[in-house]
Amino acid sequence: MASDNIALLTKLVHDFDGRQDGLESNLSYYDGSAQPTQIGLATPPNMRSLLVSIGLSRTYLNAIEERLDVEGFRISGKARADKRLWEWWQANNLDEQSSFGHTESLMHGRAYILGSAPDPEDPLDDPEVPKLTVEGPQRVWADINRRNGRVKNAVRVLRDDVTYAADNPDPDYVTLYTPTTTTGYIKSGRLGWTIDFHVEHNLGVVPVVPLLNRSLLSDLHGASQITKDIRSTTDAMARTLMNLQTTAELMAVPQRLLFGVKPEDLTDDPTNSYKVFQAYIARILAFEDSDGKAQQFSAAELRNFTETLDQLTKKAASETGLPPQYLSFTSDNPASADAIRASETRLVKLAERKQRIFGSAWEQAMRIALLLMDGKLDREAHRMETLWRDPATPTFAAKADAVVKLATASTPDGRPVIPVERARIDLNYTVEEREEMEKWDKQSATSQLAELVRPKFQEPGQPDPNQKPEADAA
Structure with a gap:
């Protein structure tokens, strides 16, 4: 059995290493450090260091991720969000971790949610709360069954240098996840690995859930939201800006031709190149020699570069669906609120699609958490729903109205179109805030007024006149 696990571990680590290609490129386009190929037809080699990095991909992905906020989970048959699941979410800091996971998935095409039971030996672990963590593809790989789309086995890889390197292919620590066990291995021993810990959870499912982006029926491992057309547009914008800087450096100052003028006529120290340059860029040049003549070329026109950038920006808007104001090109007249909302239609619809896809993964993660804590799943848990914040951006006044x-x-028949509870949900009040509002609703206006004036008019030591004696109350 040990040798079988080692063979499975070796295979998964090999698959993990084979899937690291492209992750560094995705990150470089996201953080703006990607350097496109330099054509060099019009740019001198010594000025190609002016190549500009463009943050188009980061703007695009952040615009999507900023609209992906989980607000709770609702079990089938219940009108409200489940308190227990939301407590688990908050205890695992998933408000922050989910944001990182969504960004990694949009960037690389996949991220992973890992589940485990609380560690009884860890004093910081709540014994009533399962552990849910989010990892990127730089550390986790899951083997997905093509027949049913579920995870067969998964591996978490740790190296001292954090990232994969060709000269250090062997990881230092590996965690193997199977449908029945979770085992940690240290790189050592006769078989190459020594068991660090071993847990028999017997869940029947692997406690690893892929958070996939742009997965296809033919590719179950997702794809980056930074597509080839977005990358090519980013590269074209970077090269155009580089040429703009080069032209500004070389030809922004009008060039002059001086005839019949000696170097000593330009400055008192013709050997000092800096002084000669100062004389060259001076507004007025006067020479005593009557034969001296000067001609000036007009400065380079940079409009062709700026117009090219405008066209590339519009091309990027059509490829990403970002509104014009996100890419800093608008008309002279400011857009109305309705026009702004209309321009965000594609972005909002894309965010709704991502909510549907990512929501399925979070629901599966919560089912695994229920299995870890309860050992079974109720029938209603299979029809769980993720509650998301509205990805649209109407003003609060317009939404309240x-x-x-x-x-x-x-x-x-005299009933309101929507109940008060639904109205409060639509206004994005949290569960705790809605519960507090319900307590206030149960109090009459008279009782609320009495609570306000009692501390002012009731003398110390006197009984409350509004409170009935215990005998009468009985």
Whole structure:
């Protein structure tokens, strides 16, 4: 059995290493450090260091991720979000971790959610809360069954230098996840690995959930949101800006031709090149020699570069669906609120699609968490729903006005179109805030007023006149 696990571990580590290609390129386009190929037809070699990095990919991915906020999980048959699942979410800091996972998935095409039972030997672990962590593809790889789309086995790889390197292919620590066990291995021993820990969870499923982006029926491991057309547009913008800088360096100052003028006529020290240059860029040049003549060429026109950048920016907007104001090109007249919302239609729809895809992964992660803590799943848990914040960006006043109209309008039988609870959900109040509002709703206006005035008019030591004696109350 040990040798079988070692063979499986070796295979998964090999697959993991084979899937590291392209991750560094994705990151370079995201953080703006990508350096496109230099054509060099019009740029001197010594000025190609002016090549500019473009943050188009980061702007695009961040615009999507900023609209992906989980607000809870609802079990089938229940009207409200499940408190227990939300407590697990908060205890594992998934408000922050989910943001990192969504960004990694958009950038690389995949991220992973790992689940485990609380460690009884760790004093910081709550014994009633499972552990849920998010990892990127630089550390985790999952082997997915093409027949049913579920994870067969998974591996988590750690190296001292954190990232994969061709000269250091062997990891220092590996965790192997199977449907029945979770085992940690240290690089040592006769078989190459020594067991660090071994847990028999017997869940029947691997406690690893892929958070996939742009997965296809023919490719179950996802793809980067930074597509080839976005990369090519980014490279073209970088080269255009480089040529713009080069032209500005070489020809932004009008060039002059001086005839019949000796170097000593330009400055008192013709051997000092800096003084000669100062004389060259001076506005007025006067010479005593009557034969001296000067001619001036006009400065280079940079409009062709700026117009090219404008066209490339519009091309990027059509490829990404980003609104014009996100890419800093707008008309002279400011857009109205309705026009801004209309320009965000594609971006909002894309965010809704990502919510649907990522929500399925988070629901599966929560089912695994229920299995870890309860050992079984209720039938309703299979129809779990992830609750997301509205990805659209209407103003609060406009949204409140629409919600109030729906809550106060009546149907033909006299009922409101939406109940008050639905209105509060639409206004993005949290579960705790809605519960506090319900407590206030149960108190009458008179009782609320009495609570406010009692501390002012009630003398110390006197009984509350509004409170009935215990005998009468009984």
